[in-house]
Amino acid sequence: MSAQAGHGAAVRIDACGKTFADGTRALEPATLDIARGETLVLLGPSGCGKTTMLRIIAGLELPDAGGRVLFDGKDMTPVPIERRNVGMVFQSYALFPNMTVSDNIGYGLKIRGVPSKERAERVAELVALTNISGLENRRINQLSGGQRQRVALARAVAIRPGILLLDEPLTALDAALRDRLRGELNRLLRALGITTIYVTHDQSEAMELGDRVVVMQKGAIAQIGTPREIYFTPRSRFVAEFIGAANIVEATIEDRHLVLPGGRQPIHCDVDMPAVVAMIRPETIRVTSTGSASLSGTIDSISFIGDRQRLVVSGASNRLLTVDAPNTLRTRPGERIGLSISPDAVRLLPPES
Amino acid sequence: MSHRSFVWLCLLPLAVVTAAFFLLPMARLVVTGAGGPQGLAGYLAILTEPRYRATLINTVLLAAATTIVTLIVATIAGMFLQRHRFPGRAVLIAMLTFPLAFPGVVVGFMIILLAGRQGLIGDFSNRLFGEKLVFAYSIYGLFLGYLYFSIPRVILTIMAAVQKLDAGLEEAARSLGAGPWAVQRDVVLPALAPAFVASGAIAFATAMGAFGTAFTLATNIDVLPMLIYTEFTLAANLSTSAALSVGLGIITWFILALARSFSGSAVAAAG
Numbered sequence: 001m002s003a004q005a006g007h008g009a010a011v012r013i014d015a016c017g018k019t020f021a022d023g024t025r026a027l028e029p030a031t032l033d034i035a036r037g038e039t040l041v042l043l044g045p046s047g048c049g050k051t052t053m054l055r056i057i058a059g060l061e062l063p064d065a066g067g068r069v070l071f072d073g074k075d076m077t078p079v080p081i082e083r084r085n086v087g088m089v090f091q092s093y094a095l096f097p098n099m100t101v102s103d104n105i106g107y108g109l110k111i112r113g114v115p116s117k118e119r120a121e122r123v124a125e126l127v128a129l130t131n132i133s134g135l136e137n138r139r140i141n142q143l144s145g146g147q148r149q150r151v152a153l154a155r156a157v158a159i160r161p162g163i164l165l166l167d168e169p170l171t172a173l174d175a176a177l178r179d180r181l182r183g184e185l186n187r188l189l190r191a192l193g194i195t196t197i198y199v200t201h202d203q204s205e206a207m208e209l210g211d212r213v214v215v216m217q218k219g220a221i222a223q224i225g226t227p228r229e230i231y232f233t234p235r236s237r238f239v240a241e242f243i244g245a246a247n248i249v250e251a252t253i254e255d256r257h258l259v260l261p262g263g264r265q266p267i268h269c270d271v272d273m274p275a276v277v278a279m280i281r282p283e284t285i286r287v288t289s290t291g292s293a294s295l296s297g298t299i300d301s302i303s304f305i306g307d308r309q310r311l312v313v314s315g316a317s318n319r320l321l322t323v324d325a326p327n328t329l330r331t332r333p334g335e336r337i338g339l340s341i342s343p344d345a346v347r348l349l350p351p352e353s
Numbered sequence: 354m355s356h357r358s359f360v361w362l363c364l365l366p367l368a369v370v371t372a373a374f375f376l377l378p379m380a381r382l383v384v385t386g387a388g389g390p391q392g393l394a395g396y397l398a399i400l401t402e403p404r405y406r407a408t409l410i411n412t413v414l415l416a417a418a419t420t421i422v423t424l425i426v427a428t429i430a431g432m433f434l435q436r437h438r439f440p441g442r443a444v445l446i447a448m449l450t451f452p453l454a455f456p457g458v459v460v461g462f463m464i465i466l467l468a469g470r471q472g473l474i475g476d477f478s479n480r481l482f483g484e485k486l487v488f489a490y491s492i493y494g495l496f497l498g499y500l501y502f503s504i505p506r507v508i509l510t511i512m513a514a515v516q517k518l519d520a521g522l523e524e525a526a527r528s529l530g531a532g533p534w535a536v537q538r539d540v541v542l543p544a545l546a547p548a549f550v551a552s553g554a555i556a557f558a559t560a561m562g563a564f565g566t567a568f569t570l571a572t573n574i575d576v577l578p579m580l581i582y583t584e585f586t587l588a589a590n591l592s593t594s595a596a597l598s599v600g601l602g603i604i605t606w607f608i609l610a611l612a613r614s615f616s617g618s619a620v621a622a623a624g
């Protein structure tokens with residue numbers, strides 16, 4: 001496996017926008033650098049242009065005039081996909097139904113004229129790597145969804161691509177399988193060391209797999225950053241709400257305090273402001289007695305999730321506040337509680353967003 | 354009424370029609386075929402009698418050639434028509450499928466207009482080389498007529514199949530390095546195999562048994578339907594023509610079954 005490491009190419013997307021023939025503006029001109037061996041996740045709601053971006057990198061779609069795609073500094077924009085040496089995993093897997101599993105995996109090598117003995121060795125290697133031993137001679141319609149996903153991945157990786165492109169590879173699977181394969185996929189991508197661009201609309205998938213995450217909104221890049229950056233310091237309300245659970249509160253700042261209906265919450269901000277939007281993650285709020293806390297409110301409802309319980313609190317801010325409390329906390333709806341929040345946990349967002 | 358007896362009741366009309374218009378005449382035909390002076394051996398005449406055998410081979414070759422050429426022409430045309438949008442496309446498709454409505458007689462008539470003694474091709478070659486090219490009244494004219502007849506049917510089937518092709522498969526093949534030819538060979542053609550078998554079978558069966566065109570072109574073209582006609586009307590040889598008819602049916606059915614089993618694995622895989 002170490003022999004395979006470091007096959008990645010660096011990718012640069014330079015001012016790539018996309019307007020389709022029917023006038024749909026799928027992508028605003030975007031510029032993006034992806035380091036060799038990095039796993040970059042494109043994350044966003046349906047229709048935000050993730051697939052379009054991926055297809056431009058793959059060479060299945062041409063960017064609008066002025067846009068360029070560079071691999072290791074080389075302009076690849078006019079190069080068709082068959083000569084870009086990219087491995088692709090499609091959401092529908094697109095496995096060849098007229099071929100067996102091993103023929104699918106070996107197809108790219110066959111096209112490249114790799115002798116059959118060498119090809120068989122490489123296929124065996126990938127069958128072992130993706131855990132599908134015993135299925136080599138099956139046809140595609142004799143495989144389960146999870147098995148298909150593995151074959152699709154093995155086929156894409158077999159050609160030792162410089163870049164691996166995956167379009168929602170786990171979306172078609174049920175939740176339990178998705179979680180298991182996600183971990184497996186993560187280990188595999190790290191081991192292979194190929195530059196990977198991974199499309200998903202699932203934020204937890206994005207955070208687990210991505211070295212960096214690109215959050216997209218309506219064809220534009222909303223924020224680029226490591227999973228920690230986009231989680232702890234979202235730059236807009238959209239990003240804050242799309243990544244994990246977030247309380248968005250509207251308030252005024254007076255004398256380093258957020259003035260809320262339920263009290264005054266200390267924050268790190270020296271200037272007074274009449275109207276601000278702030279984000280507070282549910283897990284950063286601690287439930288205390290009413291006396292000692294900066295904020296207080298009344299419990300509206302409680303949902304027990306298992307590893308924690310989620311309280312919905314009214315009266316603390318201008319809208320209901322979600323609070324993650326330890327699963328051992330004894331409380332009930334209607335009770336008045338105090339809420340204590342560290343000033344570090346309050347993130348101010350640009351007001352208009 | 355129980356669900357089961359309701360289903361049986363619905364099957365009744367089918368049973369009546371099958372019996373009246375299919376089983377009874379077929380049985381009669383089979384009996385008549387064995388009613389000649391040679392008895393059951395009359396059935397073997399189609400293979401043993403040199404003239405019959407030559408005609409049979411002729412017919413099979415003609416039908417096979419028609420099927421192959423039709424499939425090639427219709428696949429290329431159908432693929433292009435389904436995949437490209439251009440002005441006049443709808444008109445072109447309408448024109449190409451226009452002959453669907455024509456009976457064999459009209460097709461034969463058109464072949465005569467094209468390649469007959471006063472035909473366009475003859476005129477043209479006369480002016481160019483000083484010699485009239487006339488082939489309407491031969492098996493070549495018939496071949497052209499059958500092409501004309503089969504291509505529209507096959508084009509429509511192929512176009513429908515091309516529309517259902519999974520574009521993702523072609524993109525996947527390309528991402529793995531396959532150029533345009535390799536994509537056609539490894540992805541598109543295998544996926545179209547069921548359509549080839551279905552539409553090819555119809556083209557083949559039509560070319561084996563069609564009569565109108567051949568009759569319009571000439572009465573001495575050596576194909577089985579013409580042979581049956583001459584045996585029946587001119588020689589009044591009822592048992593031979595019945596035996597030949599049954600033979601024609603069985604041989605066509607056999608060849609189609611063979612083709613289906615050959616392509617069976619491909620069809621199963623693509624389905």
Ligand SMILES: Nc1ncnc2c1ncn2[C@@H]1O[C@H](COP(=O)(O)OP(=O)(O)OP(=O)(O)O)[C@@H](O)[C@H]1O
Binds near residue numbers: 020024048
């Ligand atoms: N071939 C096309 N012609 C016209 N519009 C298109 C085409 N392909 C995509 N679009 C539009 O471009 C926008 C972005 O599409 P894209 O497929 O990139 O979204 P996505 O982020 O991948 O969404 P999803 O999560 O649903 O797959 C959408 O509004 C879509 O309708």
Ligand SMILES: [Mg+2]
Binds near residue numbers: 050167
């Ligand atoms: Mg998509």
